[in-house]
Amino acid sequence: QAKTLAIANQKGGVGKTTTAINLATALALQGRRVLLVDLDPQGNASTGLGLDRRRRGVGTYTMLLDGIAPATLAQSTGITGLDVISAEPDLAGAEVELVSMDRREYRLRDSLEAADGYDHILIDCPPSLTLLTLNGLVAAGSVLVPLQCEFFALEGISQLVHTIELVKQSLNPGLALQGIVLTMFDRRNNLSDLIAADARSFFGASVYDTMIPRNIRVSEAPSHGKPVLTYDKSSAGALAYVQLAAEMLARQSGV
Amino acid sequence: QAKTLAIANQKGGVGKTTTAINLATALALQGRRVLLVDLDPQGNASTGLGLDRRRRGVGTYTMLLDGIAPATLAQSTGITGLDVISAEPDLAGAEVELVSMDRREYRLRDSLEAADGYDHILIDCPPSLTLLTLNGLVAAGSVLVPLQCEFFALEGISQLVHTIELVKQSLNPGLALQGIVLTMFDRRNNLSDLIAADARSFFGASVYDTMIPRNIRVSEAPSHGKPVLTYDKSSAGALAYVQLAAEMLARQSGV
Ligand SMILES: Nc1ncnc2c1ncn2[C@@H]1O[C@H](COP(=O)(O)OP(=O)(O)OP(=O)(O)O)[C@@H](O)[C@H]1O
Ligand SMILES: Nc1ncnc2c1ncn2[C@@H]1O[C@H](COP(=O)(O)OP(=O)(O)OP(=O)(O)O)[C@@H](O)[C@H]1O
């Protein structure tokens, strides 16, 4: 049975997509079978893995609204072991269409029941706490929260943790907080240190030891349609994501 | 009659709130009467102007759902001439509640008809193209689009410009693109130059001459509950926002 992980944070631009792409890649490079579900109408995870708008077929919208099986929607990427279900532009209209549907919060969970042969399923969520993200939280066994080392990002975390609790109580009792990952940590400025210290004092051991540094190679990689792990595998960003995957696997197996 | 400006982009973390706060402040410091409407459930614009969660009364949710007049909801900030209608946590649930309401896309526009005595009304939108942002686009006379100098941000712009066209055709014929403002421009890296050049070749004169540089003082200011214009008025970020206000006023008066 696959471990399903939602990567979520309603704050925008904190590194959700970058974490989804590179964590998925790091797991695949270790020989695991990984499916990445792009649940964001922007489709950045699809583009970041080389599936630009022209090369995408049908994807997440068709799966959620029409119940088509994941196996027929999954596309291979340039990385062995990593498939992606990409985001069609129609996904932007899904929020309103889902509101009146039966089991509206469970559509993704029900679809992914049929996803066979994967060790890990990662879900890249949009920057919101509305129905698409709720579908991601209900489908997942745990949630990884990227936290950008900025003041506005820290402000929103308690609202997110509260939402995760609500989803756990009402829609998905098995949902756990996988952890909080500090992103775009810039050791040249104090603000990053302050935010990191605050996050660790609020959330303790839930905050991963691994921090993702701000690293220009990370933001260059998407324009080449590649994860930073294959664009520049010796960069500080790539090495941090390899470490993140190792720490996540260790935490999942209770080390 | 006030000029109403929506600040929108579905891409997260591109500088919408930072632009809304500092543009509003720059206009107020020039003696204009400004109202900032925080339409994002995260409430970052409210916090960034010193109204942390404890100090906020009722705000945008109450105005949209209960039709309470803006005058009773507007709170003063530490800046003369600048009022804000803050975002209550309930706003997070507004998307679903609005779907079944009458004139659901016009609720904000109808409310702001009664906002008297302002020269400018600025609306900070959440990172999405759902009903809250649609309300912002329908209430506005024009849209200012912050564009972060990053690849993923440029990718989403055409989807946004397309949505603005649709809103103009169906819901708000008076809506115009005020312009595109490059944000977090980092002259130390080529990516910023590439993105800026691409944006100018796609959108021509719609792209403002003023560019907002990446500047640590900008991201420090919110933790002090102040816009960068009053936190550090001689910083590169503050000077750029003063210039942005001047360029916007010149463009609005046809110079
Ligand atoms: N460690 C890093 N160093 C430098 N740039 C980064 C890093 N992580 C992400 N970025 C860049 O920052 C921007 C925001 O990251 P990303 O798009 O992954 O965030 P997101 O949370 O998925 O955004 P959204 O809320 O819009 O979905 C992107 O342009 C990305 O390339
Ligand atoms: N010019 C700048 N220089 C440095 N940091 C900046 C600059 N502009 C914005 N920031 C920081 O970048 C982060 C994102 O900016 P901001 O929150 O304004 O974006 P947004 O588009 O409103 O995000 P969201 O999509 O979540 O609403 C914030 O932490 C902010 O302080």
Ligand SMILES: [Mg+2]
């Ligand atoms: Mg994303």
Ligand SMILES: [Mg+2]
């Ligand atoms: Mg914002």
